Amino acid sequence: MTTLPPALSDWFAAKGWTLHPHQMDMLQRAADPATLLIAPTGGGKTLAGFLPTLAELGPTPPPGLHTLYVSPLKALTADIRRNLRTPIEGAGLAIRVEDRTGDTTYTQRRRQRADPPHILLTTPESLALLLSYEDAPRIFQGLQRVIIDEIHALAESKRGDQLVLQIARLQSLNPTLRRIGLSATVENPPALARFLAPDTAILQADPGPDPDISMLDTDDAPPWSGGGGRYAIPAILNEITRHRTTLIFHNTRAQAELFFHDLWLQNSDSLPIGIHHGSLAREQRDRVEAAMAAGALCAVVCTGSLDLGIDWGDVDLVIQVGAPKNVKRLVQRIGRANHRYNAPSKALLVPANRFEVVECQAALDAVRAHTLDGEPRGPGPRDVLCQHILATACAGPFDAGQLYREIITAGPYALLTQAEFDACLDFVATGGYALKAYDRWQRLKQTHGKWHLRDPRAAALIRQNLGTILDVDTLKVRLKNQFGGTPLGEVEEDFAASLTPGDTFLIGGQIVRYEGLRELTVEVSRAPGRDPKVAVFNGTKFATSTLLADRILQIFQADAWPDLPAHTAHWLSLQREVSRLPDPHSLLLESFPHDGREHLVIYGFAGRNAQQTLGLLVTKQMESQGLAPLGFVATDYATLIWGLDPVTDPVPLFDPETLRQGLEVWLSGNAVMKRTFRATAIISGLIERSHQGRRKTGRQATFSSDILYDTLRKYDPDHLLLQITREEAMRGLIDFSRIENLLQRVGDKITLIRRPRVTPLAAPLFFEPGRIPVHGSGRDRLASAEAQALMQAAGLA
Amino acid sequence: MHHTLFFHGESLHLRPTGALHWPARNLLVVSDLHLGKSERLARRGGSLLPPYETQATLEKLDRDLDTTRASSVICLGDSFDDTASADGIDDHSRLWLARLMAGRDWTWIAGNHDPGPIEIGGTHRDEVALGPFTFRHIADPRETAEVSGHYHPKARLAGQSRPCFLADAKRLILPAYGVYTGGLRSHEPVLTTLMAKDALAILTGPRALAIPMPR
Structure with a gap:
């Protein structure tokens, strides 16, 4: 067994720390080529990952890179650096630990290349850059270990695929390289082990006690639709005062901003509450992280940027606002509360609307039953x-x-x-x-x-152009003053383009007034007390997992719902009375007239992406049947289509063969494919992202990747990038496999219920944002009519 | 279907493809073809874009010539993405272009991308005066009865952004005809100051649609 340097053991002893069994195990397995450690949050798994390194380096190691630590988050590397330096400095070990991310200064990055530290903490993107330099073999010469933190999170995306390719490169440079993967939430350990290395041993730590979770009880019922959770602010403030430190998770940045703003308006006790998300300027995030670490904040409103890793010692409550969409992510977030081993984490779920009440209940059941969701990923893209x-x-x-x-x-x-x-x-x-x-x-x-x-x-x-994370083009936001201005964060370029001087929007919880665009910076001034226009950030839209959707359909089958809040139980009863509730064995459709248009609702419960695809395919069928669909909107649970004529015979619309054929034709020219193509084109190096980022306002824009897509389809339909785009779209944004599973499950059991007006279950769909127009003959007629109306209004026709 | 514009006593057809047809003179005018753009980017060590834009643009031009049976053609500048692109154009496209030019009175107006003479036949001019009109690459704010290109204007209607013609009493600006070309929104100051308050935007697409110029 590898042993720790005596100075370190002594320091641990002086602190009164003893190693957990799985930490001892990691030392014991130090010589193994690859180990996957699965340990609960707070179980000291990061330290466990580094113990073999500290043992091998000893008190006075020779210079050279020994261990590479890769994490999915920049913030995590900074945090680990602090945490690691405490025992290293405490024990007086001459071990250099440095981080290297997109935020690292140029000077420091250059020095790191010339003289690498013993332990380098980085992200897959920074590693890609480092490996692309001519002197990579020299930098990585003698590398002994690579540690991948939160490996399950990386394995779910292209960042993980890129990372394992890089590790293969490192292994060629250093054949004796050993790999360690660290993770808290894994639904399929053997699959993750294979992702790390062909011959990975799995080490499972004691999972600790079950979390203490429930749905937040509020005086007001949640609204019918929307995602803010603002109705719950009084109850949330109350919970904040009753706990030491609370993390309040939101699913999107825009929602976090809105919520934070409203929270402050109602924060009459001036509780110190901060906000943290990926669109905020680094200085802003640093300040919140430092305040959090110092225990100066009693709550932080945050997004996925705090999902992982950072060790906030005394968080004792996690609040999830909005449906969790995915049980694994929920469990991860719950784990942020109480980072102490063997203490239960405490969490509250706050559904943002009625549908989400049911989803939250389904998620609670799933967590209590210890089931995690996860769809297997296909071969490396x-x-x-x-x-x-x-x-x-x-x-x-x-x-x-x-x-x-x-x-x-x-x-x-x-x-x-x-x-x-x-x-x-x-x-x-x-x-x-x-x-x-x-x-x-x-x-x-x-x-x-x-x-x-x-x-x-x-x-x-x-x-x-390296890296697989694709950001929408963003512009920096700064306060306008003579000193260059405080950076506040970023907004999407499209959003910035929609602003005119005098408009106000929210960023970092404050309302600012748009003053103008200077070069590529949005200049703003403070504008307290005005109603803001909302900042539209690129919040990732997760689809509700199959596991959760199935559980929701199960809940619908109950005779009564004593576990659900009364308002929601009443809503479901009403639906059962007026129409019926969807069930797992058939596909429920409803049709009704409303506001001069015919409507069709498809309760597929297939997740947002698949429901969206279903909307596109079904409207295409409707178009060819002359039903003149005008548009649709999709949620995780249903698709609402509106048009000029009612659907009376739905079965042909859902014939799997027709749908698949429709998909083939439709794949050719739709926006989802074009968006997927754009991502593929950037990642594969066909178009350069820097060109996009550097686009100067007021100058001629670069032409869109849509044109390249159309050109390739016409002249080179079998081109590699079109093949990749198709694969990506089928498993990603199009999610056709989930539609096929749905149709296979229900067979010919498709029920259409005709009602004279909107049904209870359909009503919330009318408030959904993200309506998609159908560009068919009906739309052409509308465009002509609109053009004519505009000309008439201008007195030109 | 085209849009008919009455401009300085002449009837002009603004085609949904972005070409201008003047039936009285049997003239077709196109602007900003940017032929050879992908080759130019590749030459400079950049991206290897699908090298089909010259073919796609020529196909479009071929169809317009076929439909209008125009006997003369004016290309309003930036016909080639740079002067070397004109030399780098492949044999197939060169032959195709020669076939289109054969028997037609063809004028290349110099643009900022292709300022020099091009070894490709036809007449080369900085500008052309014809009937009441002056044809040039970049609009001159002091001029009137002017037809130009350069800006690649585009405008949004019913949620879709499309290349468009811009027209007021003094000038007509053509959209970019080439396939790999970006666009400049009609909102941009350079266009709102150039065009009069009552300017129209005539959108390209399945049919040419006129709207008040968005600003």
């Missing part, structure tokens, strides 16, 4: 592979055969065929176009059997 090949070329000439053999050691790419790899390489080198190749201007060329950049100057541009 090839756009990430294309980027990896480009990045590899930036670091220096490479041998294609060697690179292929290295890539298939990475879990998600284990089944990648030589032909698939060759196609990616061809795309990176020549564009991969069937009809016309860039023979003269290839991006990569082969010389003496090795591939390299044709134009070495291209490396700088490629590096700017």
